[in-house]
Amino acid sequence: MSAAPACPACDAAAETQIGRAGVCDLWRCACGLVFADRATWRDPYAANDYYDPANQPAESYPLQVTATERDRIASVRRVIQDGRLLDFGGGIGRTALAARAAGFDATVLEDSHKAVSDGRAHHPEIEWIEGRTIPDSILDGSLDGITLFHVLEHLPDPRAVLAHIHRKLRPGGLLLIEVPNWGSHMRRLRGLRWLFVLDHHLNHFTAASLTRMVESSGLQRCAIEFRRTFAINEAQSWKEPLKRLLCLLGFGDILRCSFRKPAS
Numbered sequence: 001m002s003a004a005p006a007c008p009a010c011d012a013a014a015e016t017q018i019g020r021a022g023v024c025d026l027w028r029c030a031c032g033l034v035f036a037d038r039a040t041w042r043d044p045y046a047a048n049d050y051y052d053p054a055n056q057p058a059e060s061y062p063l064q065v066t067a068t069e070r071d072r073i074a075s076v077r078r079v080i081q082d083g084r085l086l087d088f089g090g091g092i093g094r095t096a097l098a099a100r101a102a103g104f105d106a107t108v109l110e111d112s113h114k115a116v117s118d119g120r121a122h123h124p125e126i127e128w129i130e131g132r133t134i135p136d137s138i139l140d141g142s143l144d145g146i147t148l149f150h151v152l153e154h155l156p157d158p159r160a161v162l163a164h165i166h167r168k169l170r171p172g173g174l175l176l177i178e179v180p181n182w183g184s185h186m187r188r189l190r191g192l193r194w195l196f197v198l199d200h201h202l203n204h205f206t207a208a209s210l211t212r213m214v215e216s217s218g219l220q221r222c223a224i225e226f227r228r229t230f231a232i233n234e235a236q237s238w239k240e241p242l243k244r245l246l247c248l249l250g251f252g253d254i255l256r257c258s259f260r261k262p263a264s
């Protein structure tokens with residue numbers, strides 16, 4: 001058994017080695033976070049562009065917003081109704097397009113050169129920033145909202161990103177985070193064969209461990225929601241009420257939490 005690595009959420013030595021996932025070992029900390037040992041983990045996308053056609057099906061432009069992105073922005077609008085919204089790790093920009101359609105001034109921050117160059121060409125109504133960090137040109141305290149849809153589970157140092165986000169938000173601003181839900185009954189049933197145990201997922205959160213880590217960066221949780229699956233299947237939208245019921249019973253594989261920066 002290897003030495004226990006330090007937890008990326010609280011710095012304590014991890015408590016339990018829970019098994020191997022792909023190239024690295026997963027550990028659980030007393031704070032609740034499950035994480036990949038950074039000493040052995042390697043980023044499978046380090047050498048190539050995630051949105052390269054070799055890795056992803058080609059998108060057809062202009063993009064069409066789906067029920068999934070509208071549902072995400074409905075969660076944003078339960079906390080803030082307008083202003084400047086940055087989608088961190090926003091991919092090809094579909095969620096930002098839904099935000100713009102709802103009246104937000106929308107920006108995508110994305111490290112895929114292909115996603116950003118395609119986005120700039122086809123959707124200039126959105127501001128596009130290529131990179132992994134919010135640039136200095138966006139002033140501290142100037143953003144009304146920041147969203148991270150399926151980003152935090154990929155980050156080697158999530159606390160550093162949360163500290164930066166805290167700086168960039170205005171007082172009262174929203175941070176909305178969506179991640180796979182390690183606390184779901186489906187994960188318990190499937191163990192390490194659960195569909196979100198992937199070699200590019202470094203951090204696995206429950207509602208409690210996510211809340212603990214984000215609140216340690218100075219934000220306060222204001223809402224929590226669960227979804228059964230990653231995306232709404234519009235062709236089978238009649239299944240959505242059934243999925244909501246399964247979420248109430250603890251089978252929600254997707255965790256969506258809203259946090260606010262305190263007003264003063």
Ligand SMILES: [Zn+2]
Nearest residue numbers: 007010029031
């Ligand atoms: Zn910890």
